Amino acid sequence: MSIELIQVSKKFGSFEALSSVNLTIEDGEFVAILGPSGCGKTTLLRLLAGFEQPTSGEIHMNKVPVAKQGFALPPEKRRIGMVFQAFALWPHMNVWEHVRFPIRHHNETPNAIRANEKERISKVLDMVGLSELGKRMPHELSGGQKQRVALARAIAAEPSLLLMDEPLSSLDAMLRMDMRREIQSIHRQTGSAIVYVTHDQGEALAMADRIVVMKNGYVEQVGTPEEIYLRPETEFVAKFVSKANLIRGRWNDDVFVPQGSDDTWVWQGRDVARDFKASGLYPLRPDQFELSPTTRPGIQGEVVNVQFQGKEFHYHIQVEQEQWEIVSPLRFHLHEKVSLNRSSG
Template sequence: MGEIVLEGVVKRFGRVVAVDHVDLKIRDGEFFVLLGPSGCGKTTTLRLIAGLEYPDEGRILIDGEDVTYKDPKDRNVAMVFQNYALYPHMTVFDNIAFTLYLRRKEMGLTKDDIRRRVLEVAKLLRIEDLLDRKPGQLSGGQQQRVALARALVRRPKVWLMDEPLSNLDALLRLAMRAELKKLQKDLGITTVYVTHDQAEALSMADRIAVMNKGRVVQVGTPEEVYLRPKHVFVATFIGAPPMNLIECTIDAVGEDLWISCPGFSRRVPDEARKAIESAGVKKVYLGIRPEFISVSKHEAEGSIQGRVYVVEPLGSEYIVNVDIGDGLIVKAKILGPKEKLSPGEKVYLNMDWSKIKIFDYKTGEALA
């Protein structure tokens, strides 16, 4: 079992609050990702779980045991660092076995036990033919596997990873993402993975905690944080390109509420009206993902007129940037257009209104 619970955890460095009252519950066997920009507190949170830092407030539990102020060696966790941290003068075998040698008496291991464990994990990660080499003789991907093996050989309850793929080239990162996810599922080890790369988070995580300025903004499955963001920060941080946010006002017209935006207006649906009235807001962000907007040269009922600003070809997809007035650019992600679109050309946008999100302009919180 490897359930992790953080309760009101705070970590300060001088006047800087790196982790600000974080509450998390990471389930046993879960692949849990801490996602956010540089300086958001995700690595500090990971180090607090590892015992490399101690919190100023709150507590940390692993398997129901309070480990808040326990040393790393007493937590049964293993960590994989961004730079792999391999000993250059040791062979791969000795790098993997190093921790076992240090704690041989404590763990009751013989030399044969250690060799058997190293061979088992090396075979699992397909590096058994590299055991006699030094780290300097390995590729980046091979070094990463050695670092993973060194963490796994201890048979920890919790696996902690601090951007372990960031030093690999793009193609190898893609391959290793799939392999790492498969390995974690096969082993069933509770894993906490830190990254600023949203593609890594969405493709690998069971659940994601999106962090900003030391706080957890939203926790959810990849689908939830992508399709149902609870804050404009999540809406704009996740997605390539990110969600379109349009500043709009709420106006009462007779018995109806209307949302008025640059270039268009629409009656507020009944299901959204209650949330808007309850919040008492007059200014909102209307949010929609680029893939939920279609682009046409022909006007249709409810379409929004604009002019092509620029077209970005991305192989099988195109990002069409459309100026809908007042200098507002809306991005639409479409499959290859049937007709060529040129900058300055008049086009019509059709939004899937069932996918629209409405956010409070002042707080950024989702309303509907």
């Protein structure tokens, strides 16, 4: 299913949750909607699901209008599946019955699936690794198993669009990693388009074909994970996604002279976005620094916090009135003076 949002806005009273959103999602594409709480990502998902009507603008699915001011095609007519943050399992139904429910009750379930209900349920349970647990009740399942049931139920009727609203946020770290792989596998096997809402940058970067970064109801940047991480276009994207430090200085075309360098060394910045150049800033991720003793040239700073992370150390380093986050394999001690430069890698 291809999706197009055209100048979509949504107001709740005087509060504008979404403002003039333009977005295209291709058939079979995995798109992550990324942003902090309150940025409008869940509102966008609810509009795609048909739970809300846009205040202005239009939403098209397969080039057919499904929502505009005063009109929204109901969810049951959109051939969508949804996975919520809460598992939303029914306590009186076993696993098999959960997966059977959408096949029988969704208006858009293909006739071929209805006619081969048992085969479809068995296939879906096998897909999510629950083929042996069909008779289990929700209270007999672990958190990861419950989330797999929710996934199986969402894909059972073969939706053209799968909507996920922070589905992994209630799981522990190890389970989240396992479920990431499950969701990627399901995406490959079903070919459904996926719109995945999250505030977790790691999830978005690991799974999505494209990422939509949102802030205060606006789309800040749309791109592949590599584009979003390596080439942010705004200060917000640089800080939120790649946790970049914004280094002050001045630009001479594509050459940056960092403040405190006394003009003896410069950084190349051909790929740095125009917004940063206009503001006299250079975004530098924590892993792009070269940390060394003060005997070497560079910006002078002091270690104010250090955390050992196995193969590397995570530092907070005070540079004049600012604190920078830096990752380095080299060991320095608290309150030690260091020299910082942009790494050549």
